[in-house]
Amino acid sequence: MVEELTVKHFEITETARGPKQMNGAPVLSVRDLRTHFFQDEGVTKAVDGVSFDVCPGQTVGIVGESGCGKSVTSLSILRIVDPPGRIVSGKILLRREGGGGVTDIAALPANSRALRDIRGGEIGLVFQEPMSSLSPVHTIGSQLMEAIRLHTHLHESAVRERAIDMLRQVGIPQPEQRIDSYAAQLSGGLRQRAMIAIALAGQPRLLIADEPTTALDVTTQAQILELLRSIQEETGMAVALITHDIGVIAEMCDYVIIMYLGRVVEQGPVDQIFFSPKHPYTEALLRSVPNVHSEPKTRLPALAGSVPHPLHRPEGCPFHPRCARFMPGTCERSQPRLTEVGPDQRASCFLYPGADHG
Amino acid sequence: MVSYLVRRLFMAIVTMVAISVLSFAIIQLPPGDYITTYIAQLAADGTSLSDAEVLALREQYGLDQSFLVQYLRWIASVLHGDFGMSMEWRRPVSELIGERLWLTMAVAVAAILLTWALALPIGIYSAVRRYSVADYAFTIVGFIGLAVPNFLLALALMYFGYKFFGINIGGLFSPAYVDAPWSLARVWDLIKHLPLPAIVLGTAGTAEMIRVMRANLLDELHRPYVKTARARGLDERRVILKYPVRVALNPFVSILAYLFPYIVSGSIIVSLVLGLPTVGPLLLRALLAQDMFLAGAIVLLLGIMTVIGTFLSDMLLLWIDPRIRLEGRS
Numbered sequence: 001m002v003e004e005l006t007v008k009h010f011e012i013t014e015t016a017r018g019p020k021q022m023n024g025a026p027v028l029s030v031r032d033l034r035t036h037f038f039q040d041e042g043v044t045k046a047v048d049g050v051s052f053d054v055c056p057g058q059t060v061g062i063v064g065e066s067g068c069g070k071s072v073t074s075l076s077i078l079r080i081v082d083p084p085g086r087i088v089s090g091k092i093l094l095r096r097e098g099g100g101g102v103t104d105i106a107a108l109p110a111n112s113r114a115l116r117d118i119r120g121g122e123i124g125l126v127f128q129e130p131m132s133s134l135s136p137v138h139t140i141g142s143q144l145m146e147a148i149r150l151h152t153h154l155h156e157s158a159v160r161e162r163a164i165d166m167l168r169q170v171g172i173p174q175p176e177q178r179i180d181s182y183a184a185q186l187s188g189g190l191r192q193r194a195m196i197a198i199a200l201a202g203q204p205r206l207l208i209a210d211e212p213t214t215a216l217d218v219t220t221q222a223q224i225l226e227l228l229r230s231i232q233e234e235t236g237m238a239v240a241l242i243t244h245d246i247g248v249i250a251e252m253c254d255y256v257i258i259m260y261l262g263r264v265v266e267q268g269p270v271d272q273i274f275f276s277p278k279h280p281y282t283e284a285l286l287r288s289v290p291n292v293h294s295e296p297k298t299r300l301p302a303l304a305g306s307v308p309h310p311l312h313r314p315e316g317c318p319f320h321p322r323c324a325r326f327m328p329g330t331c332e333r334s335q336p337r338l339t340e341v342g343p344d345q346r347a348s349c350f351l352y353p354g355a356d357h358g
Numbered sequence: 359m360v361s362y363l364v365r366r367l368f369m370a371i372v373t374m375v376a377i378s379v380l381s382f383a384i385i386q387l388p389p390g391d392y393i394t395t396y397i398a399q400l401a402a403d404g405t406s407l408s409d410a411e412v413l414a415l416r417e418q419y420g421l422d423q424s425f426l427v428q429y430l431r432w433i434a435s436v437l438h439g440d441f442g443m444s445m446e447w448r449r450p451v452s453e454l455i456g457e458r459l460w461l462t463m464a465v466a467v468a469a470i471l472l473t474w475a476l477a478l479p480i481g482i483y484s485a486v487r488r489y490s491v492a493d494y495a496f497t498i499v500g501f502i503g504l505a506v507p508n509f510l511l512a513l514a515l516m517y518f519g520y521k522f523f524g525i526n527i528g529g530l531f532s533p534a535y536v537d538a539p540w541s542l543a544r545v546w547d548l549i550k551h552l553p554l555p556a557i558v559l560g561t562a563g564t565a566e567m568i569r570v571m572r573a574n575l576l577d578e579l580h581r582p583y584v585k586t587a588r589a590r591g592l593d594e595r596r597v598i599l600k601y602p603v604r605v606a607l608n609p610f611v612s613i614l615a616y617l618f619p620y621i622v623s624g625s626i627i628v629s630l631v632l633g634l635p636t637v638g639p640l641l642l643r644a645l646l647a648q649d650m651f652l653a654g655a656i657v658l659l660l661g662i663m664t665v666i667g668t669f670l671s672d673m674l675l676l677w678i679d680p681r682i683r684l685e686g687r688s
Binding site: 135 | 580581583585586587588589590591592593594600604605678679680681684
């Protein structure tokens with residue numbers, strides 16, 4: 001269960017990209033989302049009251065240790081959580097383009113046309129492991145062309161051409177030949193590029209990338225991130241980047257959401273999160289990562305303890321058993337609420353007034 | 359890919375040679391030979407043979423030679439298309455087996471087709487709707503099908519067929535066509551008679567294949583590539599049929615190879631009960647009478663058909679699974 005947060009050097013300077021000018025209302029608003037898994041041993045509350053917004057052109061990072069519910073959140077948004085998992089409450093609001101209104105994805109009937117049009121058409125998804133995310137018995141071209149057919153009205157003769165074009169756009173060399181390759185014939189980096197091409201085939205307005213670089217080597221990681229950034233600049237789509245790599249967040253994101261045991265513990269613009277974290281968990285997370293100012297050859301502070309088993313979630317604030325600033329009599333009694341702690345920054349901690357107001 | 363083909367073909371030939379040696383050896387294993395049985399028969403009728411006559415007979419059939427010589431003489435003539443004379447029937451083996459072999463294959467193919475047609479959709483349904491009422495129902499029916507001996511099912515079907523419909527459902531032909539020359543009408547008559555033996559012989563295989571398909575598919579249903587197919591907006595039915603089912607089909611195809619001999623060897627008692635003119639009953643009689651050329655030819659042909667079946671299923675696998683194709687290329 002204990003997965004170390006990736007140790008990677010990062011540096012945030014005052015000149016780093018500040019929050020971009022967000023044009024207009026959020027493309028996606030998740031409100032109090034709860035996805036629970038109903039197993040014989042009990043109910044695992046993988047996602048338990050998560051709310052956040054993603055604005056057009058924005059890159060939102062969702063960070064947390066393994067088992068904090070970040071992947072289940074992304075699966076929930078597309079409604080592809082496998083049983084025994086189920087969205088039990090909450091809203092997933094997708095704002096349609098050009099004043100087309102708001103659709104609550106959580107309320108759409110399963111496998112409905114409306115839901116299938118959103119999958120891939122409005123929201124694209126890239127998974128962590130490109131090898132297992134591609135069919136072992138179909139060519140990447142067949143999967144890419146399938147996505148193109150589903151979301152465009154191109155004539156059959158143009159579909160293959162478009163597919164080759166897309167492979168070229170994501171930086172796959174010799175796309176005319178690679179289109180007929182199977183996943184097993186490509187390198188990890190090329191596979192992930194193919195996955196990205198498939199996710200982008202329907203020209204989605206939001207791309208959810210669930211640990212897109214975790215399975216790749218460091219050089220390839222940087223290339224894939226660069227690719228995502230350049231595509232985003234070109235198309236203006238929003239990106240939700242799920243990762244446990246603080247360095248990736250610093251490099252890529254405008255806005256950060258920190259999750260712990262299925263709940264959002266803190267959220268805010270990237271600079272504020274890095275320079276003035278409010279939640280003790282965020283502070284501990286950041287301290288555990290080395291940066292260029294760290295004293296060499298000293299021990300990095302590690303987060304005490306490990307993530308509790310999701311079936312045995314602690315009472316009150318779920319972080320209190322590991323918290324350096326635990327306040328007996330308060331933290332184990334009730335759950336803190338997300339409360340305003342700075343400009344556009346919220347944390348759920350009893351250190352801040354407002355967290356205990358029901 | 360070519361090297362894969364060549365390798366498989368080579369293995370097939372080696373296997374066939376081994377089968378021919380084994381089948382000849384197995385037939386010779388029981389003590390005594392056809393002459394022993396023949397003497398016993400004559401003794402039962404009250405006559406007996408002199409030692410000289412016995413010796414002459416043994417010489418005539420080559421039974422006085424060593425195993426190796428007997429085998430080589432046999433296999434040499436088999437390669438020339440001559441399976442020898444049946445000692446019991448005193449007719450050429452090829453003539454005895456001829457039509458029966460084709461009818462055996464017709465019954466086996468009908469049973470396999472039925473197995474596939476039932477097991478594939480039911481297996482997929484049972485996996486996708488795991489622990490549903492229908493899944494449990496299919497599981498129960500399937501295990502009953504697996505547990506009930508085929509011949510018992512045949513007897514039960516014959517009994518009910520006679521009692522409730524007043525028909526005699528044995529054999530592969532209506533009385534009018536039993537000895538008729540081949541014609542379209544006779545083929546049609548055969549086709550009309552095939553479902554019953556196909557059901558009787560196919561039930562156990564179907565039950566097993568449902569379990570195989572269900573287990574294979576359950577392994578695949580929650581793989582990430584299924585999620586990504588769903589995430590690009592593909593309809594749920596197409597997601598299941600195009601991706602996990604396709605991958606799960608692999609062991610389903612390879613199992614086809616041994617389904618064939620399983621059905622043929624399992625058909626002996628059923629053929630006796632249902633009065634089917636297949637090679638099964640002929641083999642049984644030949645073995646009892648130690649009619650070695652007839653029994654040897656049947657065992658050899660069944661073995662060779664199994665090898666051919668395996669080779670064909672390998673080809674089929676090569677076609678449906680690119681991972682095997684890629685193996686040879688790299």
